[in-house]
Amino acid sequence: MREIQFFIPDRQDFIELFDEMKNQITEIHKKLESVKYESSSSEVKYLTRQETCLKFRISLPTLDKHIRAGLPSKKVGSKRLFNPNEVEKYFATKVKK
Secondary structure: OOOOOOOOOOHHHHHHHHHHHHHHHHHHHHHHHHHHHHHHHOOOOOEOHHHHHHHHOOOHHHHHHHHHHOOOOEEEOOEEEEOHHHHHHHHHHHHHO
16 A cells, blocks of 8 residues: 655744745846836837827828838737837938938
8 A cells, every 4th residue: 555645834834935935926026116117118109090190290191101101000900000209210211301
């Protein structure tokens, strides 16, 4: 027959386990805070087609013309979104030509 051994943790085992878990959670929390801080400082608010037209003072048909000509944008579902920094760079190169 096989012999089965059971380990029954005592109070000190639980305290050590919870202290270790607390330390791990604290470390994870610190890492998440640093990532959150880095990402929030560089977070870009994407513009819709209408917002882009208002900000850059162009019409929707003109925006569509620029999209076909290579204006950078992202398609999310049925929406097209624009990074304002990329749009500014795009129009700066178009004006120089």
